[in-house]
Amino acid sequence: xxxxxxxxxxxxxxxxxNVTLSCEQNLNHDAMYWYRQDxxxxxxxxxxxxxxxxxQKGDIAEGYSVSREKKESFPLTVTSxxxxxxxxxxxxxxxxxxxxxxxxxxxxxxxx
Amino acid sequence: xxxxxxxxxxxxxxxxxxxxxTCSFPSSNFYALxxxxxxxAKSPEALFVMTLNGDEKKKGRISATLNTKxxxxxxxxxxxxxxDSATYLCAPRMGYGNNRLAFGKxxxxxxxx
Numbered sequence: 001x002x003x004x005x006x007x008x009x010x011x012x013x014x015x016x017x018n019v020t021l022s023c024e025q026n027l028n029h030d031a032m033y034w035y036r037q038d039x040x041x042x043x044x045x046x047x048x049x050x051x052x053x054x055x056q057k058g059d060i061a062e063g064y065s066v067s068r069e070k071k072e073s074f075p076l077t078v079t080s081x082x083x084x085x086x087x088x089x090x091x092x093x094x095x096x097x098x099x100x101x102x103x104x105x106x107x108x109x110x111x112x
Numbered sequence: 113x114x115x116x117x118x119x120x121x122x123x124x125x126x127x128x129x130x131x132x133x134t135c136s137f138p139s140s141n142f143y144a145l146x147x148x149x150x151x152x153a154k155s156p157e158a159l160f161v162m163t164l165n166g167d168e169k170k171k172g173r174i175s176a177t178l179n180t181k182x183x184x185x186x187x188x189x190x191x192x193x194x195x196d197s198a199t200y201l202c203a204p205r206m207g208y209g210n211n212r213l214a215f216g217k218x219x220x221x222x223x224x225x
Binding site: 031033035040041042043044045048050056058059090092094096097098099100101102103104105106 | 113114118143144146148155156157158161163199201205209211212213214215216217218
């Protein structure tokens with residue numbers, strides 16, 4: 001089955017530790033996205049990538065880093081510089097252009 | 113940061129009633145507008161992708177219109193049902209070939225049986 005896989009569904013980390021969230025897709029999509037959701041905030045764009053080895057900052061990139069070494073994978077690292085890392089994170093992908101995006105199931109990160 | 117406004121942010125609708133809400137975005141350099149439905153405990157799913165001024169799209173009881181000259185889109189739900197309870201998200205794409213997809217805060221709809 002084609003789709004986007006985010007793992008794990010729930011993730012707990014201690015404050016001050018970096019953590020990497022996984023996003024893998026087998027839809028052959030060039031564009032991939034990372035979003036963060038907080039209560040009352042909707043989906044806020046962290047980073048996006050239009051093609052392998054390329055990515056751009058979204059609206060709230062501070063404290064996050066990404067890589068796009070393979071078309072299928074777009075991991076997001078939440079660094080210790082991110083002041084409020086506890087949130088729900090969604091990954092999405094699409095064919096570049098005006099086509100719809102497809103979303104993963106999300107990862108809920110809790111930093112204690 | 114792209115200014116995308118969705119209003120009202122939250123609404124309660126009696127089952128059987130119709131409702132509508134708005135997505136406003138900058139009118140210059142418009143490329144496309146996406147609407148998604150996000151149900152609790154599920155992933156967002158695409159409803160419509162619209163590009164042309166005056167375009168109207170329909171999916172069951174849900175329809176959307178687009179005005180690119182003034183920078184807004186309406187989403188209508190006719191005869192609301194409990195399964196329509198969800199957050200409806202819009203995301204304009206600005207600039208031809210721009211793949212940046214940034215959403216508004218959403219319209220949270222609760223249909224009361």
